[in-house]
Amino acid sequence: MRAGGLAVAMAGVLLLGLTACGADDTGSAAGSVAGLPITHFQSGLRANAPAPNLDVENASDDEADKLATSTIADVEDYWSKQLPDDFGVAFEPVSSLLSYESNGENQQNGCGNTRKNVNAFYCGADDSVAWDRGVLLPTMIQQFGPLSVVTVLAHEFGHAVQFRLGAKAGITRSTPTIVKEQQADCFAGSYYRWVVEGNSKYFTVSTAEGLNAALSSLFLVRDSAGTSAEDRQAHGTAFDRLFAFQLGFEKGPKDCAAITMDNIKPRLVERPFDPADKNEGTIDIDDQTVGLLKESLDAAFAGAKAPAPEIVDGGGTCQGGPATPPASYCPSDNTVNIDLNTLAELGRPVDQSGEFTGQSNGGFGDFAALSEIASRYALAIQKGVGASLDNANAGLRTACLVGAWAAAANNLQDTKLRLSAGDLDEAISDLLRPDSLVAADVNGKRVDAGFTRVEAMRTGYLQGSTPCTKQYG
Numbered sequence: 235m236r237a238g239g240l241a242v243a244m245a246g247v248l249l250l251g252l253t254a255c256g257a258d259d260t261g262s263a264a265g266s267v268a269g270l271p272i273t274h275f276q277s278g279l280r281a282n283a284p285a286p287n288l289d290v291e292n293a294s295d296d297e298a299d300k301l302a303t304s305t306i307a308d309v310e311d312y313w314s315k316q317l318p319d320d321f322g323v324a325f326e327p328v329s330s331l332l333s334y335e336s337n338g339e340n341q342q343n344g345c346g347n348t349r350k351n352v353n354a355f356y357c358g359a360d361d362s363v364a365w366d367r368g369v370l371l372p373t374m375i376q377q378f379g380p381l382s383v384v385t386v387l388a389h390e391f392g393h394a395v396q397f398r399l400g401a402k403a404g405i406t407r408s409t410p411t412i413v414k415e416q417q418a419d420c421f422a423g424s425y426y427r428w429v430v431e432g433n434s435k436y437f438t439v440s441t442a443e444g445l446n447a448a449l450s451s452l453f454l455v456r457d458s459a460g461t462s463a464e465d466r467q468a469h470g471t472a473f474d475r476l477f478a479f480q481l482g483f484e485k486g487p488k489d490c491a492a493i494t495m496d497n498i499k500p501r502l503v504e505r506p507f508d509p510a511d512k513n514e515g516t517i518d519i520d521d522q523t524v525g526l527l528k529e530s531l532d533a534a535f536a537g538a539k540a541p542a543p544e545i546v547d548g549g550g551t552c553q554g555g556p557a558t559p560p561a562s563y564c565p566s567d568n569t570v571n572i573d574l575n576t577l578a579e580l581g582r583p584v585d586q587s588g589e590f591t592g593q594s595n596g597g598f599g600d601f602a603a604l605s606e607i608a609s610r611y612a613l614a615i616q617k618g619v620g621a622s623l624d625n626a627n628a629g630l631r632t633a634c635l636v637g638a639w640a641a642a643a644n645n646l647q648d649t650k651l652r653l654s655a656g657d658l659d660e661a662i663s664d665l666l667r668p669d670s671l672v673a674a675d676v677n678g679k680r681v682d683a684g685f686t687r688v689e690a691m692r693t694g695y696l697q698g699s700t701p702c703t704k705q706y707g
């Protein structure tokens with residue numbers, strides 16, 4: 235975030251089309267993940283999974299290799315049917331597979347030496363997939379469990395699929411990296427749906443905790459804030475990457491192959507820092523910032539004609555009402571009660587490299603903290619227009635409205651709070667936390683599927699507030 239100068243551009247004020255809608259609170263959106271039920275069970279390798287019949291150079295018998303090899307066998311099962319069915323292309327397995335230790339003995343493939351290469355990658359030069367079982371995979375397994383390996387390698391295999399599709403995926407020598415990466419994330423998402431639907435011999439994935447682990451793994455490998463989408467190495471922000479994964483999950487591989495620079499440009503949020511972004515767009519969460527937030531929210535939601543709540547620093551719970559610290563919406567006196575100290579702690583800058591090793595000293599970023607407050611504010615607006623506050627739809631509507639506000643904030647006249655590069659990823663990292671308020675109802679209850687929560691915020695961000703009430707009626 236930054237506290238910029240007053241906007242001089244014509245304002246694109248968010249005109250909220252919120253309507254009272256008590257009658258239809260049973261829409262399917264809240265209870266589903268892209269049309270599938272929300273499920274809870276242990277995700278990962280099946281107890282009765284077959285031993286993959288694949289040659290892997292330099293393989294060990296450790297868990298990382300077992301998961302990686304099973305993933306390759308599984309994605310090959312998936313694509314051996316999908317490539318002919320969807321594209322009329324015969325399936326060919328990749329030419330070779332290589333397991334290596336980035337901190338151990340050097341190995342080589344068509345893309346060179348593996349020493350110090352903490353990575354997993356598809357190498358087009360010799361049509362191979364390679365992975366670091368020394369550092370990368372164990373680090374990810376430790377943080378997000380076995381599905382992190384599945385997510386990363388399904389993405390890498392997505393590049394092999396792209397290589398096979400060539401012109402059918404619109405790929406030429408000049409295709410920008412970001413397009414190839416978006417397609418690979420999307421292909422990984424389409425494979426995941428097939429697994430979730432129970433088609434995999436190797437893996438089983440629940441739509442709540444299972445997909446949450448997959449999305450969190452993808453979040454971890456996002457680009458640093460301030461990267462340009464035109465960067466030759468650009469893979470996308472978490473917002474961009476999750477969009478592509480979810481597109482594949484919802485629509486399937488044909489929509490992935492149809493991704494081009496032209497059709498993703500309007501929705502990509504990856505951009506360099508603005509010269510006005512001091513400290514990489516980081517501001518402290520203090521009284522002054524909360525004041526700017528209030529101004530921004532008041533302006534954004536003015537069109538709803540609902541009484542704006544006051545934001546008070548009083549411990550984060552309501553007297554005799556909802557207690558969802560560090561921020562609560564108190565319907566009885568129309569206030570948002572916050573615990574500013576705790577929110578300031580939550581809103582400290584992200585430590586992306588520490589986050590990768592699981593030893594982060596950072597917080598979730600300023601926008602995570604502000605989104606938490608904004609979510610409680612959005613409940614006040616919903617109350618003001620007669621919407622329900624205490625069910626799953628209310629939670630998703632809230633996330634959607636936070637997204638709509640985030641999109642509108644930079645165009646509001648006479649307000650100073652501006653989003654900076656990386657802010658949306660901070661909202662996503664907050665949404666993926668198990669105790670996030672951004673998609674929670676007035677009592678702090680939220681839909682268990684992070685997939686659905688992220689989708690709700692993105693819907694508001696990309697489409698404005700109108701679908702918030704329509705979709706999450």
Ligand SMILES: [Zn+2]
Pocket residue numbers: 389390393414415418
């Ligand atoms: Zn990639």
